[in-house]
Amino acid sequence: MKLERKTSYGTVFEMVKRITEKYTGLHRAGLTLLLGNLPTNIAAYYPVNSNYIVLNGFLTERIREVVENELELNSFIFVVLLHEYLHSLGFLDESDVRKRVRDICASEFGTESIVYEQAISNWLEKYPMLNVPVKEGKAFEVIRDFDYKSQTYIG
Numbered sequence: 001m002k003l004e005r006k007t008s009y010g011t012v013f014e015m016v017k018r019i020t021e022k023y024t025g026l027h028r029a030g031l032t033l034l035l036g037n038l039p040t041n042i043a044a045y046y047p048v049n050s051n052y053i054v055l056n057g058f059l060t061e062r063i064r065e066v067v068e069n070e071l072e073l074n075s076f077i078f079v080v081l082l083h084e085y086l087h088s089l090g091f092l093d094e095s096d097v098r099k100r101v102r103d104i105c106a107s108e109f110g111t112e113s114i115v116y117e118q119a120i121s122n123w124l125e126k127y128p129m130l131n132v133p134v135k136e137g138k139a140f141e142v143i144r145d146f147d148y149k150s151q152t153y154i155g
Contacts, residue, residue: 003015003070003071003074003075003078003115004069004070004071004074005070006070007070007074008145009033009055009077009081009143009146010033010143010145010146010147012074012077012078012081013031013033013081013085013146013147015078016078016081016082016085017085019082019104019108020082020085020086020089020104023100023103023104023107023108024086024089024100026089026090028085028088028089029147030051030147031051031052031053031085031088031146031147032051032052032053032142032143032146032147033052033053033054033055033142033143033146033147034052034053034054034055034140034141034142034143035054035055035056035057035060035140035141035143036054036055036056036057036058036139036140036141037056037057037058037134037135037136038054038056038058038059038134039056039134040056040058040059040062040124040130040131040132040134041124041131042056042059043055043056043059043080043083043123044056044080044081044083044084045084046084046087046088048087048092053081053084053085053088054140055077055080055081055084057141058134058135059123059130060076060077062127062129062130062132063076063123063127063130066127066129066130071114072114072118075113075114075115075117075118076118076123078115078118079101079105079115079118079119082101082104082105083097083098083101086100086101101119102116102119102120105118105119106119
């Protein structure tokens with residue numbers, strides 16, 4: 001799977017899971033992605049001991065409007081999902097997770113890649129136009145087929 005093409009959250013997440021297992025030996029199934037309107041300084045969060053990753057849909061949509069291409073957008077989503085997936089695997093120390101994300105992105109994509117750039121940058125410094133008030137009123141949206149390879153068919 002290439003990050004250069006338009007793709008789904010689920011497809012990016014499958015890449016996150018495959019790469020994470022390669023570097024940590026750990027795997028977790030059954031996560032659900034929720035999109036919500038969060039303050040722009042929060043890209044996502046993982047409620048400890050849950051089956052959810054909550055991604056800031058407001059921020060993601062704003063980034064989609066300002067990035068130059070799909071690679072830049074998908075790299076941002078990859079880094080954020082990788083960070084939260086590591087939390088879901090039990091890595092809870094924030095500085096440790098940030099370091100792991102940087103190391104994984106450097107090893108997998110190289111230090112000259114847009115993925116690594118997204119891993120080391122502060123998105124509000126990189127995209128200052130994103131520091132805007134959040135639109136209120138939108139409830140959390142469940143993203144279907146997020147962890148699709150972990151789901152079983154029920155007929």
